[in-house]
Amino acid sequence: MAAKVWAICTNKGGVLKTTITTNLAGILSKTKKVLIIDTDMQGNCLISFGKNPDQQKLTIYNVLVENVPVEKAIVNVHKNIDVLAANDDMDLFDFDILMNIKKYPHFFMLVKGAIDKLRNKYDYILVDAPPYKGLMHGNILSFVDKVLIPFQPETYSMRSLVKMIQSIEEFKKQHNPTLSILGVVATLVDQRTNLHSQVLQECRKYCHHQNVRMFETYIPRSVRFASSIAYEKLPATLTDVKNPIVMNYFDLLKEVQQFE
Ligand SMILES: Nc1ncnc2c1ncn2[C@@H]1O[C@H](COP(=O)(O)OP(=O)(O)O)[C@@H](O)[C@H]1O
């Protein structure tokens, strides 16, 4: 078994990185073994499965900074879904590593060094990224094979997407030649607003020009959906498969899997 290793990654918060990660994991888990790696101090991956990341004795922080074997920090949250959790210890990650740079000379290789050995234990490894481009993004891009970029169409979001794509291409050249962009997926889309359709059109044009895939499937904004999932202890793809918003995750996975 050689895992497909993807990151759900962009330098923005609130654009559905975690929702995509956990919901794709939910669908995949019906037939495949999945590991979710949470790298964001908010710890929302574990919360999505009804568990409290603050009660987690060992997290990704202990694995990366203190060399704790990764197997010890992994928790099973559902049939076929394991999580390497994060919590607010990760707030210290950049500082602790950069303060002790002699101890961690390969500071972009910490995730790869600790977790690569799990590639033959899972079918999919999904890495949920934090919303800023720091040390962790470097670690993620050194480890994964493919990046899925969520994109929320707002006034200034094209500019940051352009930079994100450029920086992944640059990173690929310098650090990880096997890295590629799986594609861009539009999120929180309100088709009724002109701004959204305009920005999405601009985005499609840009992606086409750059030879970056932009998926046809998008995730619509739905406040009702957000509040209906707020108290669920499982991702919606495991609890509410008939919900029209949830169907989009099935479509997205189908589309993504054509290019995995
Ligand atoms: N389709 C949707 N429409 C509106 N809000 C949503 C939708 N799906 C999820 N949300 C909510 O949006 C918020 C941000 O999503 P999240 O996945 O945590 O983003 P990120 O990981 O990029 O910060 C969460 O509170 C989530 O419940």
Ligand SMILES: [Mg+2]
């Ligand atoms: Mg998140």
